[in-house]
Amino acid sequence: MPTVYATAPRDAADDLARFLVENRLAACVNVVDCDSVYRWDGTLYDDEAEAILFAKTTAERYPDLKRELEAEHPDDVPCIERFDAVDTLEAYADWVGREVR
Structure with missing residues (x-):
């Protein structure tokens, strides 16, 4: 299961997170x-x-x-990186799969 690490200007981050979840591109997005x-x-x-x-x-x-985040992102060259989990709680991975379909 991939986790995407991206950075964004603080004033754009919440909108980007909501965009990803609303469009079923991500099951959830943590904003830090x-x-x-x-x-x-x-x-x-x-x-x-x-x-x-x-x-x-x-x-x-x-x-x-990746494609949609790059298009929506306010930066010319956004940081978008993929990390693949080695081990994930099966119930969580199942939930993610259901949410992005």
């Missing part, structure tokens, strides 16, 4: 506030309030989630 430090176009940014989104989906729905 964070501060980010990065370089973009030669400028160092160190005071950016962002959020981490952990979206639970299925291998079948991941390509759609």
Whole structure:
């Protein structure tokens, strides 16, 4: 079962999470506030309030989630990464599968 790790500006994160769940691209999305430090176009940014989104989906729905999240995301180059769980509670994985169909 994949979990998608993505970051987003804090003011866009809740809308992105809701979009993913409403469109059955993710069964649930955890939104965690964070501060980010990065370089973009030669400028160092160190005071950016962002959020981490952990979206639970299925291998079948991941390509759609990735495509739609990239299209909806306000950043030019959004951070979207896939992590595959080695072990997941079977009942939870079943629930995720039902929610993204």
